[in-house]
Amino acid sequence: MPRVKALELYDDPHSEYSAKVKVALYAKGLVWTPVAVPCGSTRSPEFRAVNPLGKIPALWVTFENGHRELLIESEVIMEFLEDAFPDAPPLLPREPLARSKARLVSRFHDLYVEPALRRLYPQVAPSARDPRLVQEAVATFKERLAELAALLPPVAAAASPAAAAGAPDAAASGSSQDNIRGSSSSNAFALGALHPGGGLGLGDCAYPALLLYAELILPVLEPQTGPEPGPGPGSAAGTDAGLSSGAALGSGLVEAGEGLEGGRSMRAVYAAHPRLWAWRQALWGHAAVREVFKDLRPAAEEWVAMKLKQ
Structure with a gap:
């Protein structure tokens, strides 16, 4: 080629x-x-x-x-x-079984989890909302998340932003491919469980956007009522102390360790599935995800705000 x-x-x-x-x-x-x-x-x-x-x-x-x-x-x-681009940081490990597992997690997004979340998009607008459909679709989406958590390999405690891989810089490396940027080889991430070589892998790439939208949409469809969930991520024994209730939706990046925008609904999901929470935190801390969130987060928030006025 x-x-x-x-x-x-x-x-x-x-x-x-x-x-x-x-x-x-x-x-x-x-x-x-x-x-x-x-x-x-x-x-x-x-x-x-x-x-x-x-x-x-x-x-x-x-x-x-x-x-x-x-x-x-x-x-x-x-x-x-x-x-x-074989000289660029790989998205897939070399071992065939590990490659298959990474591909499974990626395909699970496209075939099962994202379609379940997509059913909720039309329900964000109050004028179009069907409470029965919302209840059924939210339950299905949470079932898909539980299945996803079961597919994930054991993940280490969520990494801090300082442990993130360095952002690709604009200087060309000595690679044989001209359009590969220089990038850090530091990959102190929980994501290494999906990618034994360390760093971000094929199975990781789809989920930051999906989880961001879920954290924005589910609190709208499931208003916070009753007590907060019990101990889980964000408790004294958890990996993150920033899950205060009522955290405002800001316009900046969501840093690992900051308030969770998803409120009670997604708090409960993460509390029930610590492996999913640790993975989410590792994703949020990765330089590639943070770069994409610069455009995605404000666009997603704008879309939700627009729908809520309909």
Whole structure:
């Protein structure tokens, strides 16, 4: 295969699946350029002309021989990045069984967890809310999270932000691929349980966006009533002391150790599944996730606020 010369990503700052690919791009330290969707809509004839499915993310790959290909489907894009840039930090471990487990966790997002959360999106608007549907869909989503927690390998205590891998810098490394950025090899993360080589792996990339949206949406659909859940993450014996009730939704990044925006609903989920909480904290502390959250978090908050006015 010819060498890759450039990567251009059709993106939407609100999109979970775009965020998934961007986490992978940053984690691998790749140079890429965001490009606007023609006419601002994936349904426009101009976008359909280059992408008949009208879906994002979509990645233009330009090779040194001038050939261009458009890749669609987040999982396909991530597998291509893994194969096309062998000198970049890997998303998959080498051992076949470990690779299969990482792929399972990634596919579990696309096939089970995200579709369960997607059912709740139309219910955020009060004018369209169906209490019975909300109750059933929330219960299903929490079941999927419990199943996810069971799939995760044992995870160490949540890492602090200081333990995060260094953010990719703009200086090119000595790699054989021109569009690999220099990146830190420090990977003191709980995520190493999914990726024995350390650092962020394929099984991790989809979940920061999903958990962020869940923490924003579930408190809206399940107002806080009654006492807070018992001991769990955030208690004196937990890994984080920042789970004070009523934590405000801010416009900045959610740091590991800060207040959880999800309130009682997601607090209870994390308290019931400490492995999921430790994983969430490790994700929140990773430089690639923090970079993606710079656009995703305000976009997600804006979307929820807009829906609440409908």
